Amino acid sequence: MALLRAPVVVAGERSFVDDLGFTVSVKRDIRRVVSLVPTNSEMVCLLDCRRLKGGTRYDFFPEELVSRIERKQTEIVGGGFDANLEKIVQLQPDLILTNGPTQQRFAVPLKNLGYSVVSLWPRDMDGLVKDFLLLGELLGQERKAQSFIREMQQRFQTIVSKAKNKPKPRAYLQMWTEPLITVGRTSFTDWLVSAAGGVNIFGDMSFDSGQIGLESLIQRNPQVLIFLAEQASFVKTLPRRPGWSSIRGVRAGHFCFIDEPDIRRSIMFVDGLAKLHNCLFREAVTGQRLPSEFK
């Protein structure tokens, strides 16, 4: 696999191109890592949690990281949309991990101060594998990274083969209730749905996530409706909501609930993928079901 972009060796450093296309130089011996995104924190922690000196207040995976944060061994330096530059500099990191363009406003000043900032922004499994292997290489944990990937790929193949040859259910993913917000083509979630064997009915929309109208939802008539767990009370009111009962999936009672971490862009995505797969291919149950029964 052409996973590793041929690292160029420069006197104790290696340089490569990150997911945003920036050429980055990083020390060979990385001891201190700061992550500004929960998924990056998780992936670093899977490889070597002790080196993660700074994370976010939404770092809930893996459990080891949660307890490190509780014991203040890993400091909170941000929350995804915000970042505390002073604290980051105080931690004197060898490597800072950000997500896509949103965090460039923090990445740019840090880069200007001479820190190595790497953007990890995978769009699909290939991207994830590539990024995770890169992390393994940067942290000197290539073997560990490869074994994680092997396990992940095995489970991934199992799910994919189960879905093969079955008709692809047309699914609607609701990220927000009022207004209705769903995911589009450029999102990781869209890729997850297709990997699980389904089709995102709004997969033609060129957004990551965006607002849609009830009319187009009815017109596209999904067979499966997937909600976030916190939308349970909304789903209870569906029978009373005009229009919804004409949707095939609603009439069939084919809803399910996922938690937000199930669709996170981490190497551990397979857990969520399995959940999505089960949801998509559950035998259709007739009648209205209360949300708790679907959990």
Added chain:
Amino acid sequence: MNRQRLHVWLIPACILAVVVIGLSIGPVPISLFAMSATDKEILFNLRLPRVLSAFLVGGGLALAGAIFQGLFRNPIADSYLLGVSSGASLGAAAAIVFKLASPLANFAAVSVFAFGGSLGALALVFYFGHRQGGFSIFRLLLSGLGVGLFLSSLVAIFMLMAGEELKALIFFFLGGFSSSSWDTTWVSLACIPLAALISCYFAPELNLLLLGEETARSSGVRTGRIQLLYAVLAALLTSISVSVAGLIGFIGLIVPHMIRLCFGADHRTLFPLTFFSGGIFLVLCDAAARTVMAPAELPVGIVTSLVGVPIFLYLIRNEAGDLG
């Protein structure tokens, strides 16, 4: 003239005090006497540009407000109400969406587009708000409101169009100084003090314009040039402030108004006092923004409104009946 000597001494003292406060407050405690290399880096490369940016943007926004108020002889004109800030946002957004410039690669270039946008917005407001014989306050503010809303909608459309890439824009517009560094500070450092100096230099002409265009012209003021100059200066101040710190409301309205109440409306004193007070106010607000809910930061615009608006309303309530 005792009063005047008092200000002259107070201003540098206040600025110094506020800069010291701004530099000494932060999530990482720093002792001035035992600074490590990391402390120095935090102090000189993060806090200092941040305090400077806040001072310049605060001063710039307040001064832009004072200029618009003088230019349109109307105490409630302001970059935001006139839609000029929306124009700056649109300019920046267009530059980013059409990949003409990126705030990440070349901050100054985005500022240039923001400047173009704010000039365009101002031209539109002039076009719709102007009638032969001058500006009707009512017409002017209504067209400002209309232009502002329209341009904001265009910004919103740009954001929808560009999807994930544009989330960068949302944060670009949210406001604040949490990612200030020298590379964003130098643009304001180069432009804002210069614009402020020019504004102060031509204050006598603007004073005369308060009495009407004909009076000013008959007194020897080349009114067309002065109006154009101030429009450009105010657009420049607004667009740089928007580029550096996003949309921060109300400073341009509150600060000049308070200075006028305390020290009078002569632009020769109003402009410098407004500039310095606006700067001091925003540095303090930013210090509050990063400490009140530490380690999380509040958007500084929330602090300016929370602190500024009650003071403003109190002053309006207690003002003698000469609001005009």
Added chain:
Amino acid sequence: MEATHALDVRNVSFGYNGGLLLNNLSFAIAAGELIALIGPNGSGKTTLLKILLGLLAPNSGTVTLRGQSLSSYQPRERAKTIAYVSQQPALSFPLTVCELVSLGRYPHGGRGRQSAADTVAITDALERSAASDLRDRRFNTLSGGEKQKVLIARALAQSARVLLLDEPTLHLDLKFQLQILAALKRLCVDERITVITVLHDVNLASLFADQALLLSGGALRGFGPVTEVVNEASIKALLDVDLTAIAGTDSRPRYFVPRDPFSK
């Protein structure tokens, strides 16, 4: 000096978009006189004032200000020679009277600290327009009449020899109307300043003005000593009102009263 006129207007026409607002006006105004500019609304009075101030350039004809072509003046030099008092501006900012009057010093320097000459000129101007006691008040707290005095003081601070006013008695009570015109008259008599003012009240014009300039439809309908030019017939032609003239005690003043519209 006395040989040249304060203002000499020759064959001045002005208009735009094909319409003619001023049609071939010619008149000359001697120094030290008070001229009342009388005419119905829309007769071109304000346009004429703007032409005399150099704010509008005539399409044809020439204006000579104190022996020099008006168009050849630099704006500030012109302002040292001719000053203007507009109709009262709506000022919503708290400028003090002193600050406002000091704006009149703009053509004499304008920037930096007030010179000694500026201070003297400001104090003088306030005194001459009977506004000294208002000095430290805020302009937007003054009554209409007080505001008018202050605006005149600002123009006087320009130290100009010619003063143009656009309806200075508008909205004022009679006491202030008389005070304002008396102050203007003193300027003419004591200092030989030339005053040209738009006036609607023909009685005030007869009482204070030396000359009257009658304007309607952009054309000159009469120019000369008030006693000669302002009479029942000329007012009827100019304003379309029927007035009866009553001789005053002196030979000079004459008073006009409207005819009783109910009598036959």
